[in-house]
Amino acid sequence: MEAEGAGGEREVPVRRRGQGELEAQVLSVLGEASEPVNAAWVLERLGGGLSYSTVITILTRLHAKQAVTRTGPKRPVLWQPVANEAGLAALRMRRLLDKQSDRDAVLSSFVSVLSSHDEELLRSLLAESGPGHPHAPTDRPER
Template identity: 60%
Template sequence: MTEQQRPRRRGQGELEALVLAALREADGPATAGWVQERLGGGLAYTTVVTILTRLLAKDVVTRERAGRSFAWTPASGHAGLAAHKMRRVLDAESDREAVLASFVTGLGPDDERLLRELLGRTRSEGED
């Protein structure tokens, strides 16, 4: 097989995103076989199961027993997944204050206003 014939190798994050996108298209919990079919069969069944298991470990999907297998469901929408990624990045840093300060100073005026409103709502809800 020549270099041009060999399929491009995808990164782990790209495969996770493809599997998660397929799960979101399902009408309900979906099996690994359904996900594999939805992705066009380009991935081995065992690869799909491995990716789903990694997503489970990251709390991005949930699973329930379905016969001898499992049915998988996204744990949250796009916003929840993005928030989870942001928390993981923050948790990996030793200087949380510096990371948050850098993040906030890099926000545009509209995003900064929105963040202040959300923080204000969170504080007032905690007082109730």
């Protein structure tokens, strides 16, 4: 519902970003750069009324998640993506999995809710990783 401002004009509520949406936008902008860039460069390309400190906070969070790298203590600090949006989602999935005590149960449950297309894609990707690869499929019986 719209609220009425002091001058009688209607105020449109600001839409909150979804969880991780701003991180994905920052990664996308970083992905456009041909070399490491500073936070001001990222801010300029993001637009949308964000503050410099918000951009620094997001870059710092992405650095903690190992999705971006940063230069050393010299100024200005330069940022570069390690992972794209898909890579960030994969990092999140991996962190969630690492927190679980029964990894087999979590992975089994995950696979059981995949669409047939996604399950086939996952099988194909695992097969491509080849035998001897640490993530290659084993000779486990089918479920």
